[in-house]
Amino acid sequence: MKSQNIIRAFFFCVFFAIGAAVLSGSVLCNVLLTFYQNKQLLQEQQLRTSRLKSLIADYNALLTELENDPNFVRRIAPATLGTKPDDANVIYPKASDELQDAARKVLAEESNQILVEPAVPRWLIRCSGSPWRIMLFFAGAALILISFICFRAKEKQ
Numbered sequence: 459m460k461s462q463n464i465i466r467a468f469f470f471c472v473f474f475a476i477g478a479a480v481l482s483g484s485v486l487c488n489v490l491l492t493f494y495q496n497k498q499l500l501q502e503q504q505l506r507t508s509r510l511k512s513l514i515a516d517y518n519a520l521l522t523e524l525e526n527d528p529n530f531v532r533r534i535a536p537a538t539l540g541t542k543p544d545d546a547n548v549i550y551p552k553a554s555d556e557l558q559d560a561a562r563k564v565l566a567e568e569s570n571q572i573l574v575e576p577a578v579p580r581w582l583i584r585c586s587g588s589p590w591r592i593m594l595f596f597a598g599a600a601l602i603l604i605s606f607i608c609f610r611a612k613e614k615q
Contacts, residue, residue: 463611463612466609466611466612467609469605469608469609470605470606470609470610473601473602473604473605473609474601474602474605474606476598476601477597477598477599477600477601477602477604477605478598478602479598480594480595480597480598480601481594481595481598481599481602482598483585483594483598484585484591484592484594484595484598485595487582487585487586487591488586490582491578491582491583491586494577494578494579494582495577495578497577498577498578501577
């Protein structure tokens with residue numbers, strides 16, 4: 459008798475827990491979807507903020523270099539503007555056009571690429587549809603009813 463009561467209690471707990479989880483999941487589906495979307499937006503904004511901080515640090519380093527070295531503008535102008543340097547005693551290497559195009563493509567892809575993976579699980583997107591939510595709600599309620607009806611304590615005779 460005791461083993462039957464233990465097995466009955468075990469099945470009651472399993473069916474009731476699964477039914478309650480499905481029922482609460484179907485009710486809170488929209489809240490979970492909004493939570494995951496907000497979490498993804500937060501990650502994207504943190505990534506953009508870190509990129510902006512990096513750009514600001516680079517800009518500040520450039521400004522301090524400009525303040526400390528008066529010849530810095532004269533040295534960097536040919537590379538920035540694409541003009542030929544004035545110094546006749548120095549040979550400057552020139553990269554090929556194909557190499558420059560490849561470097562531009564890589565830098566453009568790297569700057570436009572967002573490395574945040576989608577935060578919303580596929581099962582949540584699938585279950586957020588109205589017919590699926592209704593079916594999940596009734597399935598969870600049915601499991602709770604089955605656990606109460608089939609696995610109730612036996613009446614003493």
